[in-house]
Amino acid sequence: MATGTTRKASMADTVYEALREDIFELRLTPGDKFSEGDVGQRLNASRTPVREALYRLQREGYVEVLFRSGWQVKPLSARQVDDLYELRITLEQAAIHKLCSPTSPAPSLPMLNSQATPVTSISPLEERNFHCDLVAAAGNQEMSRVHSEIMDRLRLISRHHPADAAHAGDDRTEHAMILEAVKAGNETEAERRLISHIRIGQQAARKYTGNQEDSTATNLNGEQKSAPNDA
Amino acid sequence: MATGTTRKASMADTVYEALREDIFELRLTPGDKFSEGDVGQRLNASRTPVREALYRLQREGYVEVLFRSGWQVKPLSARQVDDLYELRITLEQAAIHKLCSPTSPAPSLPMLNSQATPVTSISPLEERNFHCDLVAAAGNQEMSRVHSEIMDRLRLISRHHPADAAHAGDDRTEHAMILEAVKAGNETEAERRLISHIRIGQQAARKYTGNQEDSTATNLNGEQKSAPNDA
């Protein structure tokens, strides 16, 4: 029966996916403003599903609504990025801790062996999946859910600048080394390798977000919007 | 002005608060079903703000929508509760780690000294605030946000059964001891005390959730619910 789920992609889902992709593909960049009517007209949908999609994105932190003044893509402050990276490290560290714990019932490490791929450039998606799989393997669904959201948020950041090609080639190797330590049950070493691996990405992200440290986030359009960064 | 124009609680906000309180005050219990029309009629609101409120609650995990068959308060499985507790411990542990870290710029530990209160029964809200403040003091807003959501989820659990009065009186003492260790920079001891403190609540929660182990709705996203009885 294909497990039911007769979800024939509602209009709201379609709009959500489209907007999300617009944001991730940088067709909508932080600071861009738009109205519900615009989106509806562009995607041939009425305002109702558009609003639902926008509220979903709002809850996920991607857009914000300006009271009766339209919507805009929410910029990430450098502080937020650092906070997200720290939270991500915390979660992945906890995952490794679980995986290395002897009480753990030897959970499924399915993708661990499939890392013998050639050393070519790694895709952002593969990078994301590795870390998500790592956390998922630890078996805590709530942790996995939160972690996935964070990874998406951070992936968007790295989309805003070309990945540091100089280092990209080493990602698979680092992944493999992390897994090796995990499988060996060497928690300390695994954590060290993991943090080192993540910090590289964080440093790269910092280079591009460090200048919008002040509350008035400068967007690409050069527009100035009063950033009411409520502390 | 002051932080984004105090917009006077939109209808959607009102409905959201009302429904949330209904859930927290157990006027709506897991499994209860209702329709958008019901809520709108009861709260004198049209379906539009009701829907927005329901989608917010859905995203936070409190309710779920059955395709064209109404809404229902989402039950928490024992597995979820355990996962949430584990995630909570992870976050609070990380907070303590930050607070005890020497590189930390001696963050604000504002409420730490106000713990010289008499040893009476602690309220669930005070219990919640202590842990939220602890995480907030660590200075990571994203961590704080996630932690707060988890605390709300878990607080709902403890609302479903009377708190173990036998132990309630010790909470403040335990809090004080945790803070003492944190202030002394004794991370190991602080963590030990913290985990011990939290585990007590977890054990209490387990007694009441252990029987709904059945793995319905273990979907990651929680959006799609595959009907187990598709006949």
Added chain:
DNA sequence: GATTTTCAGCTTGTATACTAGATAACGGCA
């Protein structure tokens, strides 16, 4: 020319009408 006022055109927030689909009750048939 500078400043203030007004107003038209946007925006989101809300209400309501309509549609498609799922559920359950009911009645006919074997």
Added chain:
DNA sequence: TGCCGTTATCTAGTATACAAGCTGAAAATC
């Protein structure tokens, strides 16, 4: 009596209409 098909009703999903409010530019006044 038990089963199956039909239908009636209720549901969320969607479209659209209306209301309230913000913005900015044009216009009028000083």
